Amino acid sequence: MTQFKFDEITAHLKQSGFIFQGSEIYGGLANTWDFGPLGINLKNNIKNLWWKEFIQKDPNNVGMQSAILMNPLVWKASGHLDTFSDPLMDCRNCKTRHRADKLIEEFDPSINAGAMDTKALQEYISEHKISCPNCGSHNFTDIRYFNLMFKTFQGVTEDSSNTIYLRPETAQGMFVNFKNIQRAYRKKIPFGIGQIGKAFRNEITPGNMIFRTREFEQMELQFFCKPGTDLEWYEIYKEKCMNFMLNLGIKQENLRFRDHDPDELSHYSVATVDIEYKFPWGWDEIWGIADRTDFDLTAHQTHSKVSMEILDPETNEKYIPYVIEPSVGVERLMLAVMCEAYDVEQLENDSRTVMHFKANVASTKATILPLSKKLGDQAFSIYTDLLEEFECDYDESGSIGKRYRRADAVGTPYCITVDFDTESDQSVTVRHRDTMQQERVKIEDIHSFIKSYL
Ligand SMILES: [Zn+2]
Structure with missing residues (x-):
């Protein structure tokens, strides 16, 4: 199969009306994209297929929609306020800003710099004389942490007591409504709650068109199950997500599972896998499936003082459920579908550009x-x-x-x-x-x- 250059594909997507640069007539706004008539149809088709497969057709699961703006205590409990940040350094010479962990990983791809603390990052950079990729200078500032959440103010006064955040993920909306939905719908474990919605991350290094953007849409499911059955459900959801991608017309040979190494796992997760797609620039992550244990519900129970326990009707024991989370970005999935479909065919006297979309996703x-x-x-x-x-x-x-x-x-x-x-x-x-x-x-x-x- 021909591998097309990413530039060629993006040029076609813009020219044919799938995707436009955001605010284009004003020179654009960096890293924002607007979906044209064809783009929004394709996106809606993918979202509808996800909803049908993961919510409507699954007797265990229900849907919801939570607000983008949430009580800041949610982000305190989830850890996003304290730890959702990138280690940044400025080059004093050319005034560009860089992620310390990325510089190290570009220098030596075998290193997992995400697991290093500030001191280790700083020492590694000076020991190996890593230079500014822009100007070659070694004159960096100290590393500072920069929170990835977008801040804004609720109400008329712009002071810190009114600071709120645009949600960096949709998952917390399901966690804080776990008890509401369990009670109102008389749901028994195991069951899942899913939603599709916008999330925002102030990434320092967005890129590859709609692959990594600061504003994006997620399709997330939180599947609540009894501790001890979690790894079974983890395997079931791994397969379900892979089959979903195949059903969108993506070929098996361009998809793979990549298990997270133990040093890569979040401290609360016992297992995480990414489904990766072979993009024109290489293998990259599309769908994360994680066993998050009882980390999130326990954190919300501690911070909110509301019990997240449920009663097992058979054994009469109380426990906090474990969570399996399949989480995928709509734009990423859509980009994979578009890269997969793009083709230029040589005909007898002619050539044609053709998008081989499966009929179920075609705009x-x-x-x-x-x-x-x-x-x-x-x-x-x-x-x-x-x-x-x-x-x-x-x-x-x-x-x-x-x-x-x-x-x-x-x-x-x-x-x-x-x-x-x-x-x-x-x-x-x-x-x-x-x-x-x-x-x-x-x-x-x-x-x-x-x-x-x-
Ligand atoms: Zn520089």
Whole structure:
């Protein structure tokens, strides 16, 4: 399989209307991206498929939506206020800012600098004479920690007593509502609570388009189970997440599990694995599945003084459940789906850019094309009829060949052509994107035809 350059893929995504630079007419705002009509359809399709698989179809699980702004005590209890920070140094010579741990890992990729404390980081940098990647100078400031949470103020006065934070993850919304949902829905262990929503992290080094952004959307599930059964559920969710990615059309050969080494694990986690995708720049993390034990619920019980224990109806013992957390960023998953789909094919006299989206994620399922403008009324009524059920497009300008190419370039699986026989035989020609083969389908059967591929 050809590996395309990331620049080539991003140029196509911008040009064809999937993704635009944020605030572009004002010169943009660094690291922000806006989703165009095709981008938002693709994103919604992925979110809907996740919701269906992890919430709707799973009898154990329920959904929720918590507020982005939460009581700051939540972030005290979760540890984000005290420890959610990056070790930063400024270069005194060229005034650029760098992450000490990243500089060390770039110098020697075998080192896990995330586990080093300030003193160890500082010593390593001076011992190995690591220099500023921008100017080569060794004149760094001391390391300071910079919290990754975005701060803002609630109410009219901007003082520290009104400081609140944009949530850096959606997970805490499920933890603080654990008791509410368990009680109101009479849920018994094991059960899960999931949500899809925005989170914000003031990353010092965002990059690779929508792979790492400061504003992003998460799809997270907190699955509460009895201690001792946690590793079983951990394995079940590992498989479930992998299968979900395969079902989005990502090939097995471009996916792998990467277990976290013991020195990489958070102090509370007994097992964490990442599902990685082979991006054009190399293997990178998409989905994290972690066994978080009872760390989060215990922390909230301690800080809020509200009991997070549940009563086991069989043994009558009380315990705080363990948590399995599958957590994925929507934009990352979407980027993997787009990188996977992108292709430039050499045809006999020609080449075509084609996005090989599976029909279930494709931004538009079909494009309706009248062979001549005279057939416009008939074609348009087929189009509006299909819109009742599917995202579709209508295209009547240019040659049929050009219109096919436009549909291929955005990954539309079917082109439906209305021709001069349509009136008499009540049929249209359907062209398949990947094989470019055509077949005649009755107008009344088009709905079920498209549905059969979803
Ligand atoms: Zn410098």
